[in-house]
Amino acid sequence: MPHHITAMLNAHPGGTGSEDKEKLAACIAACFECAQICTACADSCLAEETVADLARCISTDLDCADVCAATGAVLTRQTGDSSSIVRSLLEACRTACAACAAECEKHAQMHEHCRICAEVCRRCEDLCTALLESLS
Amino acid sequence: MPHHITAMLNAHPGGTGSEDKEKLAACIAACFECAQICTACADSCLAEETVADLARCISTDLDCADVCAATGAVLTRQTGDSSSIVRSLLEACRTACAACAAECEKHAQMHEHCRICAEVCRRCEDLCTALLESLS
Amino acid sequence: MPHHITAMLNAHPGGTGSEDKEKLAACIAACFECAQICTACADSCLAEETVADLARCISTDLDCADVCAATGAVLTRQTGDSSSIVRSLLEACRTACAACAAECEKHAQMHEHCRICAEVCRRCEDLCTALLESLS
Amino acid sequence: MPHHITAMLNAHPGGTGSEDKEKLAACIAACFECAQICTACADSCLAEETVADLARCISTDLDCADVCAATGAVLTRQTGDSSSIVRSLLEACRTACAACAAECEKHAQMHEHCRICAEVCRRCEDLCTALLESLS
Numbered sequence: 001m002p003h004h005i006t007a008m009l010n011a012h013p014g015g016t017g018s019e020d021k022e023k024l025a026a027c028i029a030a031c032f033e034c035a036q037i038c039t040a041c042a043d044s045c046l047a048e049e050t051v052a053d054l055a056r057c058i059s060t061d062l063d064c065a066d067v068c069a070a071t072g073a074v075l076t077r078q079t080g081d082s083s084s085i086v087r088s089l090l091e092a093c094r095t096a097c098a099a100c101a102a103e104c105e106k107h108a109q110m111h112e113h114c115r116i117c118a119e120v121c122r123r124c125e126d127l128c129t130a131l132l133e134s135l136s
Numbered sequence: 137m138p139h140h141i142t143a144m145l146n147a148h149p150g151g152t153g154s155e156d157k158e159k160l161a162a163c164i165a166a167c168f169e170c171a172q173i174c175t176a177c178a179d180s181c182l183a184e185e186t187v188a189d190l191a192r193c194i195s196t197d198l199d200c201a202d203v204c205a206a207t208g209a210v211l212t213r214q215t216g217d218s219s220s221i222v223r224s225l226l227e228a229c230r231t232a233c234a235a236c237a238a239e240c241e242k243h244a245q246m247h248e249h250c251r252i253c254a255e256v257c258r259r260c261e262d263l264c265t266a267l268l269e270s271l272s
Numbered sequence: 273m274p275h276h277i278t279a280m281l282n283a284h285p286g287g288t289g290s291e292d293k294e295k296l297a298a299c300i301a302a303c304f305e306c307a308q309i310c311t312a313c314a315d316s317c318l319a320e321e322t323v324a325d326l327a328r329c330i331s332t333d334l335d336c337a338d339v340c341a342a343t344g345a346v347l348t349r350q351t352g353d354s355s356s357i358v359r360s361l362l363e364a365c366r367t368a369c370a371a372c373a374a375e376c377e378k379h380a381q382m383h384e385h386c387r388i389c390a391e392v393c394r395r396c397e398d399l400c401t402a403l404l405e406s407l408s
Numbered sequence: 409m410p411h412h413i414t415a416m417l418n419a420h421p422g423g424t425g426s427e428d429k430e431k432l433a434a435c436i437a438a439c440f441e442c443a444q445i446c447t448a449c450a451d452s453c454l455a456e457e458t459v460a461d462l463a464r465c466i467s468t469d470l471d472c473a474d475v476c477a478a479t480g481a482v483l484t485r486q487t488g489d490s491s492s493i494v495r496s497l498l499e500a501c502r503t504a505c506a507a508c509a510a511e512c513e514k515h516a517q518m519h520e521h522c523r524i525c526a527e528v529c530r531r532c533e534d535l536c537t538a539l540l541e542s543l544s
Binding site: 004005007008009010011012013014028032033035036037039040041043044046047048049065069072073076077078079111112113116117120 | 412413415416417418419420421422436440441443444445447448449451452454455456457473477480481484485486487519520521524525528
């Protein structure tokens with residue numbers, strides 16, 4: 001997926017700075033991946049016998065999936081100047097990823113889906129942070 | 137729509153504070169409405185002869201629609217404790233609404249769809265701000 | 273919400289047939305409402321003590337919310353000719369609404385949120401069907 | 409991305425048939441990728457000087473992005489029995505991908521972003537078709 005994301009950024013008529021482009025492509029890929037994995041983790045939690053203990057985890061997974069999907073789409077757009085939106089949404093996205101990772105880490109030893117989800121969320125959180133820092 | 141939103145908040149087994157509930161329902165309704173109106177404004181701009189002058193407006197409309205849709209869904213969820221996500225996402229949502237309103241206001245005299253969209257965005261911005269203040 | 277949806281359809285530079293416009297506005301409003309209500313029902317089910325018995329209901333709620341949100345956005349766009357997409361997506365949307373209504377109806381006597389959700393899904397299903405018939 | 413998708417399907421407590429699992433993972437990955445690429449193509453078209461000639465392409469890109477995102481999320485869920493929803497949504501998704509590919513192919517020689525987008529849409533269309541056939 002990052003391969004095509006970079007190819008699309010290169011094909012954009014507006015252009016972007018080349019150093020940023022790598023961080024940007026990595027962050028976009030992480031957001032879309034995290035949206036998918038959080039959706040999957042919520043659904044796996046739902047199928048566990050202990051689902052009642054996982055209600056908070058499911059809810060945080062769904063929140064994180066929604067925020068990551070929106071962030072991935074907004075970061076994809078290069079036309080116009082959306083820097084204030086991008087910045088505040090990256091803050092929200094790393095907050096959501098950190099909250100979801102913290103919740104999934106509690107169940108990571110019990111449930112492989114929570115272990116993978118926590119890992120993917122931490123990675124997305126890091127890439128949002130790195131992109132935010134490169135913007136300021 | 138707010139009628140059903142309130143009925144669903146009342147039917148939630150977890151419950152929420154009653155004063156917050158009105159502000160919450162109003163903000164959720166505004167987010168879903170703003171997502172729809174921004175999608176419509178982007179599409180109307182796209183059909184204008186002067187579309188080349190409206191590229192930034194279309195892009196901001198699409199960003200705002202994505203952020204509002206995510207915010208509406210996250211606010212709808214009452215299970216678990218997502219207060220940090222809610223707060224940072226409300227900040228991002230009012231930023232997106234303010235940016236979209238400012239852009240649409242530039243074309244409000246020329247295009248009725250931008251006038252309506254600016255109005256709906258300002259309202260959503262205000263309701264996000266009001267909800268944020270009631271949370272702190 | 274339907275008031276603003278109709279105003280935006282009227283403000284669209286491309287125009288649409290007036291009889292269709294009412295059915296279209298009603299269906300768009302129903303799709304956005306159904307997306308919100310299904311998200312709320314999934315979250316309320318998740319907070320019930322009997323959540324383990326409601327796993328299928330939650331999953332269908334989430335599917336229905338996703339399909340309705342996509343359908344509401346696609347129906348909102350009037351530019352270009354998306355009639356084949358619109359038709360097949362309306363079919364998917366009424367299928368999802370019918371499945372979600374059938375599932376929620378099983379719990380409607382026990383849970384007010386399922387009762388409301390079933391009602392909103394049936395209404396959305398009917399409006400999708402009516403719009404589909406007006407298109408052929 | 410397909411690596412993590414497969415790992416999550418394997419970690420799901422409900423389980424799925426192993427042959428289907430590969431087709432399913434490939435289709436989910438294609439849906440999320442197609443949602444991202446179509447969003448990028450719409451944004452690149454918007455930044456072209458000839459944007460007025462690309463209005464239909466932008467609109468179809470946005471429709472396809474919405475349908476692919478919903479389809480990717482619904483396919484990700486394995487809990488409950490959503491076979492009727494899955495089937496009708498896969499039909500809508502391959503219709504949207506085919507329409508978007510056909511539109512982008514018209515501009516593929518002029519715009520690299522349309523060439524890539526057409527290719528990704530055709531791939532997603534094929535994987536939806538393959539998954540549909542494996543379901544019947």
